[in-house]
């Protein structure tokens with residue numbers, strides 16, 4: 001039944017609340033700001049938004065360190081503001097999905113404070129262990145945090161070490177404790193009762209560790225120190241079978257809220273950067289694993305064959321009838337326009353004609369680029385701060401988190417404050433939404449055109465998928481067809497124009513250009529013979 005889920009053939013949009021729109025001029029985006037922009041999302045062709053964490057938080061990791069799972073941080077507004085957001089979204093037919101962060105809490109959460117004060121019940125909410133030599137100098141094992149340095153911190157008052165797979169101020173919750181599982185179900189219930197449409201589950205694979213807490217073997221990656229996360233192989237830090245079982249339970253719980261009507265199903269989308277087989281496995285539990293292939297497996301140097309291999313791999317591994325999805329960007333990785341310079345049009349077009357769900361990150365619909373020149377003084381990301389002044393630049397996630405560029409007024413129309421939480425990209429007078437709406441051709445207009453096709457074109461909403469490579473790895477092709485109608489996508493990877501004869505591909509003999517990337521400017525509505533297709537240098541059509 002899940003291929004009829006509402007998220008099939010949709011555009012799923014990640015809102016980074018701090019950086020979308022600031023309604024109260026304090027330099028930080030907020031919930032009323034998001035509510036003001038809901039019409040914009042609908043206008044653009046977006047079907048559902050997911051909000052990065054909005055809960056009370058000391059903001060060490062910008063909301064991914066939660067001190068109250070069932071509230072709203074004052075910087076973003078109130079619970080009432082959230083209810084208004086949901087109500088307005090419902091009026092507009094826009095789905096709202098929340099980011100839930102079960103792996104850890106903030107060290108300022110009431111549970112952790114109680115744990116530190118010697119309350120045994122709450123101590124068991126977290127993962128504690130004795131030092132290796134029963135001392136306060138050697139951690140229980142060699143595990144390293146994602147943000148570098150030991151994954152354990154010693155607490156004098158408790159005389160034990162607690163686990164934190166991220167920052168020390170993000171202690172890992174102990175999901176082997178059934179009380180913790182029950183608490184998290186209460187959290188799901190709280191938000192589902194407010195009428196939201198599902199959850200994006202943060203750091204899903206990290207939730208359970210192998211309880212034996214064994215030392216990790218070393219990886220074979222060169223040039224790393226024993227402080228770097230990838231120095232180790234992490235075979236014991238993930239217990240995925242326990243993880244799948246948890247999601248099965250959560251799915252069952254959320255299904256109670258789902259009507260027989262497919263439109264009312266609750267979405268459960270999983271953030272897990274695991275290998276393909278383990279990622280695909282999540283589908284079996286009726287949850288949707290994010291497909292990070294465009295983020296992790298493809299780069300600016302990838303060839304047509306690489307694209308074909310990665311796309312086919314997902315399509316062939318996914319159980320039949322499930323919804324594919326394609327993530328182009330998020331708040332943890334450089335933006336698509338920066339990872340693939342000059343190709344953000346091409347990738348946007350591709351992700352929109354591929355089957356299933358397209359995932360767009362805050363600002364990528366206007367082709368925003370990373371702000372790489374953020375000074376050390378302005379750096380906010382804890383991962384970057386940990387890396388130190390020498391190394392922060394390559395590691396910082398701040399460059400992809402800068403404010404949305406609405407127009408060419410002060411602070412790109414994001415905020416009227418004197419300064420914003422992260423500086424606005426200097427390119428905002430050239431690159432902003434208002435300008436792109438006015439322009440004859442722009443990334444945003446292309447995005448809208450493709451979004452419309454994504455929803456309305458039967459070859460895309462119900463068609464088969466086939467990919468091919470032509471002209472000696474110069475051109476990538478994708479064919480979507482429902483028998484009656486066909487969509488052909490072509491991307492020229494070379495600096496030379498390419499002529500193709502695709503008469504053997506089962507295509508109609510005459511094709512019409514519906515859309516092309518902004519730079520190559522191939523005329524739309526132009527008719528093309530299938531045995532003689534001329535594709536300009538670096539063009540996507």
Ligand code: TEU
Nearest residue numbers: 061064101146166202203273331332383
């Ligand atoms: O990220 C989880 C995750 O898998 C990280 O390894 C991520 O790849 C890393 O941050 C990249 O540098 C989630 C959130 O998306 C991230 O923003 C949080 O910092 C993290 O969880 C901890 O909650």
